Amino acid sequence: MAYVAVKGGERAITNAHRWLAEDRRGDVAIPEIETDQIREQLSLSVDRVMSEGSCYDRDLAALAVKQARGDLPEAIFLTRAYRTTLPRFGASLPVETGQMAVRRRISAAFKDIPGGQVLGPTFDYTHRLLDFTLAANGETSVDRALEAEEPQAYPMATIASVFAHEDLLEPDTQTDEAPAPFDLTREPMAFPAGRDQRLQALARGDEGFLLSLAYSSQRGWGSTHPLCAEIRLGEVAVEFIPDELGFAIEIGELTLTECQMISTYGGGVDTAPQFARGYGLTFGHCERKAMSMAIVDRALRDAAAGEASAPCQDEEFVLYHSDNVEASGFVQHLKLPHYVDFQADLQLIRRQRRDYAERAAAMKEAAE
Amino acid sequence: MSAVLDLADIAPAFPDPTRGSQAVFRKVMECMARPGVIHDLAFAPDAPQGLDRAAGAVALTLFDFETLIWLDPRLRGGLAEGWIRFHCGPPLTGDPMAAAFALVTDIASAPALTAFNMGDAKYPDRSTTLVIQLPSLEGGPQVVLTGPGIKTEMTLALAGLPDGFWAQVQANHEQFQFGVDFIFVAGDRVTALPRSTRITIKGD
Amino acid sequence: MTARPNEPERYYNYAYLDEQTKRMIRRAILKALAIPGYQAPFGSREMPVPYGWGTGGIQLTAAIIGPDDVYKCIDQGADDTTNAVSIRRFFAQVADVATTEETGEATIIQTRHRIPEKGLTEGQVLVFQVPQPEPLRGLEARETETRAMHAYEEYGLQYVSLYESVAAHGYIASTVGYPTMIEERYLMSPSPIPKFDNPKLGQNPAILLFGAGREKRIYAVPPYTNVRSLDFEDHPFETQTWEEDCALCGAQESYLDEVVLDDSGERMFVCSDSNFCAERRAAGHAGPMAGHQLAALDKEPA
Structure with a gap:
C-alpha cells in the first residue's frame, strides 16, 4: 500500500485539540463533573497534585485534575506551569508542625505515647472490598464519625519531645540563623546537595518513584531498617512577616502530612549512638508519599556519609530522576520527529551492514 | 549598606520596563557576542546624577534582587544608588569578590581586576561582570581585539582608562576559563569585552 | 510573513516569562557568550510545554525576543513539523511577533536538530533546543564527574571513545551530536544536529545559543568562533x-x-x-x- 506522507500543520493541531476536548467531556448525556466535586470527593488526587505541583490551592488542583482527565502527572504539570508564573511576595515563617491541629497521629515505636494514638481518616484497616453501593445509587448513607469524649491534647507532643529527655534521638537543628533555603524552582540542582535541596526535591518528587526506591531500601538495597516513629496529619497555620508591619501575621492554614522515620545510628568519634531521622512532608493527605520520602531521605544521609552503594543512596541518581514533570516530558519527547537523526542512523547501519557483508564474503573466500 | 529611600528623589526608569529592558539587552548581547562593536542606547531613560544613560540602562536591565552589586564609592549613598535600589532592588556589597556586577564610574581608583571574582574552575560563570563608565568609548589609545566574536580583528580606543589597565585585561584573558567580563559605557553608548578576547596593545 | 495582532488581554506577561526570570536568563546568556562552549547553569522554569519539547530553546527565545523580531521555528529542518508549528504559534501569541518560514528574513531562528542550509547573517540569532547539553554524559553518567572533566580540561575519555569506535568500525561511527571543541578549550555538544551541520558551527556570522530546559543549562558559540569536530589525523572528520x-x-x-x-x-x-x-x-x-x-x-x- 502507499503511504501518505504525514507532516504536521496548524489545522491538524487545532483539530487534535478539539478531539481532546471532546474526549475529556465524554458522553454528554452524563452531567459534567464539577471542580468542587473533584475537590471534595477526589480529595486525595487533589492532595497529590498540590504536593508534587508545589502549589497549595485545592481549587486550582481540582481544575488541573479535571482538565487532565484524571491523569495526575499531567495535572501536576499543569499546576507547575501555572505556579511558575506567579509573583513572589516573600517566604513565610517555617510552619510549626508541633502546633498542628492533629486529625491523625500514629507511632509504630511505642504502644502509647503522650496524646495517644489517633487513627483518624485512614484506609489502613478497611477491607479492600469494592463497595457496590457507591456504584448503585451514587451515595451511601454516611454514619458520621463519633466525637471523642475528651478533647484531644493540644499541642500534641511530637516524637522529638517524647525522646528529648534521654537524648536518644538526634535533635532538631536550629535554622534561625541559616541563610535562605535552597529553592529548586529558582536554581538548578547542585551537588553535593544540602538537606534543604534534597528535601525540596523529594517533596516535589514522583510518589511512585519514591515509593519504589523506599521499597528497594527495605528489601536490602541500601537498607537503614527504618521504623515509623510518627505520622501526623492535620492543619497548621502559615505565618508571614510583611515588610510594612515587621511582625508575623497568620495568612492561612495548610493541611500537611508529616512522617518521621527513625533508624539506629551507631555513632562516631564525636557523637554517641542514637536514632537518626528521615523526614517526609507533603501537602494534604499523602501518607504513602510522606513515608517513602522519609525513608529515602534517611537513605540519602548515608550517602552523605560516604556509605552509598544502592540506588536509593545515590544522591545524583535519586534527585535527578525523581521529578515526574521532567521525566514524563523527556520520555514522551521521543514522540517528536527524529527524521534527521534516524536518517543518520540509517546511513550508518547500512554502511555497517555493507562492511559486515564484505567481511563475511572475504572470510568465506579465505575458508574455501 | 541600606538606608531608607526618599521616594521623592527617585527619577523614573523605563516607561515600559518589558520593552525597554528587552531592547537594551539585545544591544548588550550583541556587544558581548561581538567584542569591540559599539551600540547606542539613546532610547533609554535619563539616569540620575553620576550615571550616564547607558550605565543606567545596563543596571535596569541586568540588576535585581538576585544579584549582589558592588557600587563605586562615588555612587554610594547618592541619587544613583537610591535610583538603582528603588528600580532594581539589588543587595549591595562592599566586597568586590562577592559581587555579580560591579558598577564603576571612577576606574582610576577602582580595585585591581584581581580583587573581583574570577569564577571557579567548575563554575567560571560565577565571576564578576564589571560595568565601567568612561568619558568616551573613542579617542583613547588603540588596542586590537581578536578572538571569539571577531571575524578578523577589531580596534577599540576607550578613553579614560588608567595606565596599566590593558595589561590587567591581558592577564585576565591569560587565565581563561577564569576571568571577569566587561561592559563599557559612555554617554548613550555601550560596548563589551568578554574574558575570551585577546588584546594587543598598539605599539607593543 | 504573518504579523499577529496585539492580544487585547494578557493573562501572562509579554513572552510568557516574568521579567525577573528573563533577567536571570539574560545574565546566563552573557556569561555563556563570554565563555564559549561552557555550560552555564540557569534556573530553568517549568514551561507550558513539556520538558524535552523545546523548553530550553523557548526560554532563550522568550528572554531575547521583542516585537520587532521576525521569528522562524524549525524542527528537523522543517517549518511545518507539528512541534515547530506549535512553538511558532506560541510566540506569535505571547510575543506579538511576526513569523516567517524564510531563513533569510528571520532575526531569531529556533531549531531542533538542524542548522538551516542557507548561510546565516550577522543580524541573526540561532537558538538550539538541546535535550542533553553534556557531551560526555553517554560516557559518564555523573554530573559531578563531567563537570570536573570540563573544569580541568580532561577529555581523554572522549578521545578513548572515538578511538574505540575507529578500532571497532574502521571509522568514527558517530552521526548526530558529534562532539566539538570550542576554541580549543571546552568540549561541547552541538545538540543532536547531524554531523553534516557541524561545519556550520564554526566561524558562523550569527550568534548561536543553546538551551537545555530540563537539564537547566545554557551555552553559546559567539559569531566567528573556532569550532573543531573531534577527529584523528588518520581518520579525519567527515560529514554525511x-x-x-x-x-x-x-x-x-x-x-x-x-x-x-x-x-x-x-x-x-x-x-x-x-x-x-x-x-x-x-x-x-x-x-x-x-x-x-x-x-x-x-x-x-x-
Whole structure:
C-alpha cells in the first residue's frame, strides 16, 4: 500500500485539540463533573497534585485534575506551569508542625505515647472490598464519625519531645540563623546537595518513584531498617512577616502530612549512638508519599556519609530522576520527529551492514 | 549598606520596563557576542546624577534582587544608588569578590581586576561582570581585539582608562576559563569585552 | 510573513516569562557568550510545554525576543513539523511577533536538530533546543564527574571513545551530536544536529545559543568562533553524503530525509530544510519527482 506522507500543520493541531476536548467531556448525556466535586470527593488526587505541583490551592488542583482527565502527572504539570508564573511576595515563617491541629497521629515505636494514638481518616484497616453501593445509587448513607469524649491534647507532643529527655534521638537543628533555603524552582540542582535541596526535591518528587526506591531500601538495597516513629496529619497555620508591619501575621492554614522515620545510628568519634531521622512532608493527605520520602531521605544521609552503594543512596541518581514533570516530558519527547537523526542512523547501519557483508564474503573466500 | 529611600528623589526608569529592558539587552548581547562593536542606547531613560544613560540602562536591565552589586564609592549613598535600589532592588556589597556586577564610574581608583571574582574552575560563570563608565568609548589609545566574536580583528580606543589597565585585561584573558567580563559605557553608548578576547596593545 | 495582532488581554506577561526570570536568563546568556562552549547553569522554569519539547530553546527565545523580531521555528529542518508549528504559534501569541518560514528574513531562528542550509547573517540569532547539553554524559553518567572533566580540561575519555569506535568500525561511527571543541578549550555538544551541520558551527556570522530546559543549562558559540569536530589525523572528520539528489528540487548538497513511499521498498529523498527546498523550487530547480504531493504540504498556512 502507499503511504501518505504525514507532516504536521496548524489545522491538524487545532483539530487534535478539539478531539481532546471532546474526549475529556465524554458522553454528554452524563452531567459534567464539577471542580468542587473533584475537590471534595477526589480529595486525595487533589492532595497529590498540590504536593508534587508545589502549589497549595485545592481549587486550582481540582481544575488541573479535571482538565487532565484524571491523569495526575499531567495535572501536576499543569499546576507547575501555572505556579511558575506567579509573583513572589516573600517566604513565610517555617510552619510549626508541633502546633498542628492533629486529625491523625500514629507511632509504630511505642504502644502509647503522650496524646495517644489517633487513627483518624485512614484506609489502613478497611477491607479492600469494592463497595457496590457507591456504584448503585451514587451515595451511601454516611454514619458520621463519633466525637471523642475528651478533647484531644493540644499541642500534641511530637516524637522529638517524647525522646528529648534521654537524648536518644538526634535533635532538631536550629535554622534561625541559616541563610535562605535552597529553592529548586529558582536554581538548578547542585551537588553535593544540602538537606534543604534534597528535601525540596523529594517533596516535589514522583510518589511512585519514591515509593519504589523506599521499597528497594527495605528489601536490602541500601537498607537503614527504618521504623515509623510518627505520622501526623492535620492543619497548621502559615505565618508571614510583611515588610510594612515587621511582625508575623497568620495568612492561612495548610493541611500537611508529616512522617518521621527513625533508624539506629551507631555513632562516631564525636557523637554517641542514637536514632537518626528521615523526614517526609507533603501537602494534604499523602501518607504513602510522606513515608517513602522519609525513608529515602534517611537513605540519602548515608550517602552523605560516604556509605552509598544502592540506588536509593545515590544522591545524583535519586534527585535527578525523581521529578515526574521532567521525566514524563523527556520520555514522551521521543514522540517528536527524529527524521534527521534516524536518517543518520540509517546511513550508518547500512554502511555497517555493507562492511559486515564484505567481511563475511572475504572470510568465506579465505575458508574455501 | 541600606538606608531608607526618599521616594521623592527617585527619577523614573523605563516607561515600559518589558520593552525597554528587552531592547537594551539585545544591544548588550550583541556587544558581548561581538567584542569591540559599539551600540547606542539613546532610547533609554535619563539616569540620575553620576550615571550616564547607558550605565543606567545596563543596571535596569541586568540588576535585581538576585544579584549582589558592588557600587563605586562615588555612587554610594547618592541619587544613583537610591535610583538603582528603588528600580532594581539589588543587595549591595562592599566586597568586590562577592559581587555579580560591579558598577564603576571612577576606574582610576577602582580595585585591581584581581580583587573581583574570577569564577571557579567548575563554575567560571560565577565571576564578576564589571560595568565601567568612561568619558568616551573613542579617542583613547588603540588596542586590537581578536578572538571569539571577531571575524578578523577589531580596534577599540576607550578613553579614560588608567595606565596599566590593558595589561590587567591581558592577564585576565591569560587565565581563561577564569576571568571577569566587561561592559563599557559612555554617554548613550555601550560596548563589551568578554574574558575570551585577546588584546594587543598598539605599539607593543 | 504573518504579523499577529496585539492580544487585547494578557493573562501572562509579554513572552510568557516574568521579567525577573528573563533577567536571570539574560545574565546566563552573557556569561555563556563570554565563555564559549561552557555550560552555564540557569534556573530553568517549568514551561507550558513539556520538558524535552523545546523548553530550553523557548526560554532563550522568550528572554531575547521583542516585537520587532521576525521569528522562524524549525524542527528537523522543517517549518511545518507539528512541534515547530506549535512553538511558532506560541510566540506569535505571547510575543506579538511576526513569523516567517524564510531563513533569510528571520532575526531569531529556533531549531531542533538542524542548522538551516542557507548561510546565516550577522543580524541573526540561532537558538538550539538541546535535550542533553553534556557531551560526555553517554560516557559518564555523573554530573559531578563531567563537570570536573570540563573544569580541568580532561577529555581523554572522549578521545578513548572515538578511538574505540575507529578500532571497532574502521571509522568514527558517530552521526548526530558529534562532539566539538570550542576554541580549543571546552568540549561541547552541538545538540543532536547531524554531523553534516557541524561545519556550520564554526566561524558562523550569527550568534548561536543553546538551551537545555530540563537539564537547566545554557551555552553559546559567539559569531566567528573556532569550532573543531573531534577527529584523528588518520581518520579525519567527515560529514554525511548522499548518492541521491533531492527528489523535489534536485539539490545535491543539502541534508536529505528519506521518505518511504510504499511498503515494497520505494522511497524518495527530500531536503530536510523545507524552506531551502521551497525556495529552490520557486527558483525553477526540479528534482526527479518534482510535483510530488509532498511538495504541496508546505504550502499550508502555518
